[in-house]
Amino acid sequence: MTKDFNIDDISNLASIHLEENEKLKLQKDLEIVLEHVDALKNIDVKDEKIDIHPLSKILELREDESTPSLSHEDAMKNSPETKDGHFVVPPSIE
Amino acid sequence: MSLKPTIGMETHVELDTESKMFCSCKVVETDEPNISLCPTCLGLPGALPVPNKKAIEYIVMLSLGANCSITKEGMFHRKNYFYPDLPKNYQISQFDFPVGFEGSLEIVIEDSLHTVAIERVHMEEDTGKSIHLGSGRIDSATSTLLDFNRSGVPLVEVVTKPIISSAKMAVAYIEELRQLVIDLGISKGKLEKGNLRFDANISVAEEGSDELGVKVEIKNMNSLKSLEKAIDYEILRQTKMVQDKESIIQETRHWDENKQVTLSMRTKEGSADYRYFSDPDLPNMVINDEFIEISQNQIKETPEKKRKTLLDTGLSLSDSNYLDKGQRWLYELYLSTVKETGDCKSTFNFLTGELQGQMRKAEISELPQWLNSEKLASLINLFENNEVSFTSAKDILAKLLIEDIDPKSFASDNNLIQSSDNDEIKALVTSIIHENQDIVERLENPEDKLVGFLVGQVMKSSESKVNPKSVKEVLLKELFG
Numbered sequence: 001m002t003k004d005f006n007i008d009d010i011s012n013l014a015s016i017h018l019e020e021n022e023k024l025k026l027q028k029d030l031e032i033v034l035e036h037v038d039a040l041k042n043i044d045v046k047d048e049k050i051d052i053h054p055l056s057k058i059l060e061l062r063e064d065e066s067t068p069s070l071s072h073e074d075a076m077k078n079s080p081e082t083k084d085g086h087f088v089v090p091p092s093i094e
Numbered sequence: 095m096s097l098k099p100t101i102g103m104e105t106h107v108e109l110d111t112e113s114k115m116f117c118s119c120k121v122v123e124t125d126e127p128n129i130s131l132c133p134t135c136l137g138l139p140g141a142l143p144v145p146n147k148k149a150i151e152y153i154v155m156l157s158l159g160a161n162c163s164i165t166k167e168g169m170f171h172r173k174n175y176f177y178p179d180l181p182k183n184y185q186i187s188q189f190d191f192p193v194g195f196e197g198s199l200e201i202v203i204e205d206s207l208h209t210v211a212i213e214r215v216h217m218e219e220d221t222g223k224s225i226h227l228g229s230g231r232i233d234s235a236t237s238t239l240l241d242f243n244r245s246g247v248p249l250v251e252v253v254t255k256p257i258i259s260s261a262k263m264a265v266a267y268i269e270e271l272r273q274l275v276i277d278l279g280i281s282k283g284k285l286e287k288g289n290l291r292f293d294a295n296i297s298v299a300e301e302g303s304d305e306l307g308v309k310v311e312i313k314n315m316n317s318l319k320s321l322e323k324a325i326d327y328e329i330l331r332q333t334k335m336v337q338d339k340e341s342i343i344q345e346t347r348h349w350d351e352n353k354q355v356t357l358s359m360r361t362k363e364g365s366a367d368y369r370y371f372s373d374p375d376l377p378n379m380v381i382n383d384e385f386i387e388i389s390q391n392q393i394k395e396t397p398e399k400k401r402k403t404l405l406d407t408g409l410s411l412s413d414s415n416y417l418d419k420g421q422r423w424l425y426e427l428y429l430s431t432v433k434e435t436g437d438c439k440s441t442f443n444f445l446t447g448e449l450q451g452q453m454r455k456a457e458i459s460e461l462p463q464w465l466n467s468e469k470l471a472s473l474i475n476l477f478e479n480n481e482v483s484f485t486s487a488k489d490i491l492a493k494l495l496i497e498d499i500d501p502k503s504f505a506s507d508n509n510l511i512q513s514s515d516n517d518e519i520k521a522l523v524t525s526i527i528h529e530n531q532d533i534v535e536r537l538e539n540p541e542d543k544l545v546g547f548l549v550g551q552v553m554k555s556s557e558s559k560v561n562p563k564s565v566k567e568v569l570l571k572e573l574f575g
Binding site: 013015053054055056057058059060061062063064065066067069070072075076083084085086087088089090091092 | 111129228367
């Protein structure tokens with residue numbers, strides 16, 4: 001069974017801060033999830049057709065035509081801070 | 095220990111469509127920020143993506159052009175990561191089942207052909223653009239400005255297998271791919287505009303070893319010069335590390351143009367960290383035979399086909415590749431002119447040397463309407479048949495660029511036709527031999543450089559009105575019998 005994961009890595013990737021007690025709780029929850037996944041792995045599916053998407057609908061495509069978009073003012077409306085027509089966010093460097 | 099580098103390229107190609115990939119916002123080329131946005135490309139809750147048919151046709155064309163197999167049933171995945179220029183916190187991309195897979199591109203390095211194996215060609219969407227404000231250094235920015243005009247522009251990623259072995263080969267590959275998207279008409283292919291952006295995955299390993307070394311990715315380059323320098327630098331850096339028994343870490347680096355070095359950006363995420371999963375908003379993408387045929391029928395030209403056409407005229411591989419990667423009008427003009435001259439090398443030299451040179455000098459970007467292949471062929475034939483000197487041919491071309499003239503009539507009217515009259519030439523040669531006895535005495539054999547000097551003297555005394563080839567023949571006969 002796969003229990004070998006680091007809860008700190010997972011919370012970093014999800015960009016959420018966890019307190020120590022939350023980490024313990026989530027560690028246990030995720031272990032249970034992984035147990036379920038391991039149980040699924042035991043099902044014999046070798047004769048099954050691969051179903052690659054939950055929806056059987058075929059993708060609808062649209063013609064390459066542009067239509068008017070939101071006005072600049074409307075697009076910026078929800079932003080707490082703007083500058084020279086840009087959205088402003090805290091410094092973000094990879 | 096002898097080490098060999100291995101390089102794999104990932105290239106993002108911005109498609110030239112009217113609207114974005116998953117919404118109908120216009121694709122704009124402007125400095126005015128945030129003017130082409132809607133709830134979908136802003137990642138607002140509840141907005142649903144609808145793919146652009148033209149973009150899917152274009153990626154199928156590119157896949158076919160890169161000799162790939164096409165998936166019958168593709169699908170979109172969410173690639174999850176947090177960065178402000180990606181407002182949904184995931185990018186719609188493809189993971190397994192990319193549109194194109196297992197292809198190859200033929201590339202030219204100097205005078206030899208090589209093949210680069212293509213692993214996959216997949217569809218995704220572009221991100222917005224970030225501007226980091228502050229002291230000028232990005233790691234001490236005080237805030238980040240975002241422009242989402244580019245968010246959702248259709249992007250194709252072309253990934254090679256790790257089989258490129260040098261910076262030169264990587265550059266030749268990008269040149270071929272760039273020409274392919276231009277010839278297919280699916281992207282403007284302008285590197286300076288970021289229409290093509292590439293990442294290079296580089297590792298070094300012991301020669302003969304089947305295993306690859308630890309991979310370092312150099313991200314987001316858009317100039318061939320930077321690509322070549324960055325790869326060369328990285329190969330040296332890694333080689334030195336291996337030789338010094340230091341361990342290389344898997345990471346992302348960027349090329350610092352000012353310092354001419356690669357610098358570490360971050361430890362690279364593994365594919366699992368992106369937590370790819372199929373996008374529930376987008377059902378399977380069925381690409382049936384009819385759709386492939388429609389896309390195939392839109393392919394009029396590829397660089398490989400053009401190169402074959404050029405090679406068939408007798409040109410060398412490197413000359414063919416030069417015209418293949420050049421401007422379209424020059425390629426077409428060469429083909430129609432060589433049909434009339436029947437001489438591939440002189441036609442190539444005249445068009446790429448004299449014609450392009452004079453156009454650059456006169457700052458003419460388009461050929462005048464009257465300057466057709468018939469006139470150029472007539473001019474090339476005039477000097478190839480020694481009827482006019484090369485200097486006169488250049489003068490006639492200069493005139494042709496500003497005025498509609500007939501090269502042959504112009505040469506006759508302006509007394510530019512060279513004489514091949516042997517008696518006239520013999521008289522001139524005799525006179526020059528007489529005047530240059532000291533040089534004649536120093537001549538050792540017909541290959542002596544001084545023969546050229548004497549030919550030049552005869553040409554000068556005739557004011558270039560005689561044929562230099564005939565002059566040389568007569569001169570050698572007089573001197574050496």
